[in-house]
Amino acid sequence: MRRRAWVRQIMGMPISIHVRGGDVDSPVVARGVEEAFDLVRQADRLFSTYRRDSEISRVRRGELDPGQADSLVQQVITLCHQAGELTGGAFTDQLPDDDGVLRLDPTGLVKGWAVDRAARRLADLAGTSYCLNAGGDVAVGGTAVEAGDGPGALWRVGIEDPRDRSRIAEVVELHHGAVATSGTAARGAHLYDPATGTFVQRAGSVTVIGPSLMWADVWATALFVGPASLSLLLSQVAEGYRVISL
Amino acid sequence: MRRIVFAVLSTITAVVLLFSYHTSTNSATLAGSPIPQLPASPGATSPAPSSKKSGAPTSQPSQASYTGATADTRWGPVQVKITVRGGRISASEAVQYPQNNGRDAQINGFALPILNQEVVQQQSASIDTVSGATVTSDGYLQSLQSAIDQAHL
Numbered sequence: 247m248r249r250r251a252w253v254r255q256i257m258g259m260p261i262s263i264h265v266r267g268g269d270v271d272s273p274v275v276a277r278g279v280e281e282a283f284d285l286v287r288q289a290d291r292l293f294s295t296y297r298r299d300s301e302i303s304r305v306r307r308g309e310l311d312p313g314q315a316d317s318l319v320q321q322v323i324t325l326c327h328q329a330g331e332l333t334g335g336a337f338t339d340q341l342p343d344d345d346g347v348l349r350l351d352p353t354g355l356v357k358g359w360a361v362d363r364a365a366r367r368l369a370d371l372a373g374t375s376y377c378l379n380a381g382g383d384v385a386v387g388g389t390a391v392e393a394g395d396g397p398g399a400l401w402r403v404g405i406e407d408p409r410d411r412s413r414i415a416e417v418v419e420l421h422h423g424a425v426a427t428s429g430t431a432a433r434g435a436h437l438y439d440p441a442t443g444t445f446v447q448r449a450g451s452v453t454v455i456g457p458s459l460m461w462a463d464v465w466a467t468a469l470f471v472g473p474a475s476l477s478l479l480l481s482q483v484a485e486g487y488r489v490i491s492l
Numbered sequence: 493m494r495r496i497v498f499a500v501l502s503t504i505t506a507v508v509l510l511f512s513y514h515t516s517t518n519s520a521t522l523a524g525s526p527i528p529q530l531p532a533s534p535g536a537t538s539p540a541p542s543s544k545k546s547g548a549p550t551s552q553p554s555q556a557s558y559t560g561a562t563a564d565t566r567w568g569p570v571q572v573k574i575t576v577r578g579g580r581i582s583a584s585e586a587v588q589y590p591q592n593n594g595r596d597a598q599i600n601g602f603a604l605p606i607l608n609q610e611v612v613q614q615q616s617a618s619i620d621t622v623s624g625a626t627v628t629s630d631g632y633l634q635s636l637q638s639a640i641d642q643a644h645l
Binding site: 262264377379382383384401402403404405406408414418425426427429451453 | 620621622623624
């Protein structure tokens with residue numbers, strides 16, 4: 247089994263792409279991987295709240311009407327609204343800025359959205375299997391490199407124990423799909439609960455496994471900050487997702 | 493050894509580039525290693541003089557160390573060296589990490605030893621990737637994964 251990895255620093259985090267298959271050294275694979283990274287870079291240019299010239303920053307300053315923004319920006323804003331509705335309001339794209347004023351901030355959805363787009367590009371690479379890890383959120387897939395989705399297409403994703411980060415609490419095996427984890431173990435209280443208007447302090451983490459990294463990430467965040475009953479809602483509104491609460 | 497690593501790396505600017513060198517006294521290490529394809533990087537062809545790392549077994553015929561690419565984390569560059577024996581990771585060590593102030597020391601005092609354990613544990617459990625990692629550990633793990641992948645483990 248041939249394998250190869252690429253790592254780039256984008257959106258302020260290291261993003262690694264691992265590819266397995268018979269032809270991982272081919273220019274076709276290299277080009278596909280760079281194009282996958284480019285899709286994340288494009289998202290960063292449009293959506294970074296750290297870049298003064300991004301479309302999102304211009305929308306936040308009132309200089310750009312969302313209706314006049316790039317079609318991708320409009321698409322993401324629509325998805326944010328859907329995410330808010332599906333999660334009963336536990337997901338929000340209205341986050342307090344440095345002055346405590348609520349402003350459009352789709353960051354919580356954009357990362358998964360961008361990685362899903364990048365993953366679709368990698369899925370086009372015939373005869374290979376990929377694992378894309380963006381700051382701890384993971385998407386895997388690709389065409390099976392051995393008959394019957396053999397071991398080369400299986401990825402083992404370790405889920406960190408939020409209370410003892412020297413441990414892997416669970417291992418999830420996937421051929422296709424995504425694993426997203428939200429919690430405070432890594433960066434402290436950074437997950438905002440729109441119901442209380444505060445950043446959640448509690449320990450632990452929520453991991454969601456499912457077909458789309460964007461939705462897995464949205465739900466992981468919503469389930470972490472929202473009421474316990476939300477996991478029932480997830481099973482009702484989205485198929486193929488499961489939750490690991492630690 | 494560490495000085496040699498930095499001296500060589502200072503000449504290398506590529507983001508993902510592997511520097512490898514022997515840590516065992518067995519000069520046939522790389523030729524006989526379970527890693528068939530080392531990258532044709534300047535580092536790979538510039539083995540440092542043999543030396544024994546304290547505590548590292550040297551009797552195994554297929555031991556080699558690899559230093560991953562430097563990963564830029566929020567707090568500064570992090571770089572990891574792994575020791576491979578018999579095709580498995582036997583040890584990992586941070587060769588470069590932020591230590592400029594008390595905050596860095598706090599982060600490293602907490603994160604780096606844990607991550608050292610984690611990588612060995614990951615390898616033993618055959619985990620391909622980790623969900624839930626932090627910014628610092630992201631950099632650390634990515635750097636390791638870069639090294640692991642370059643070594644074709």
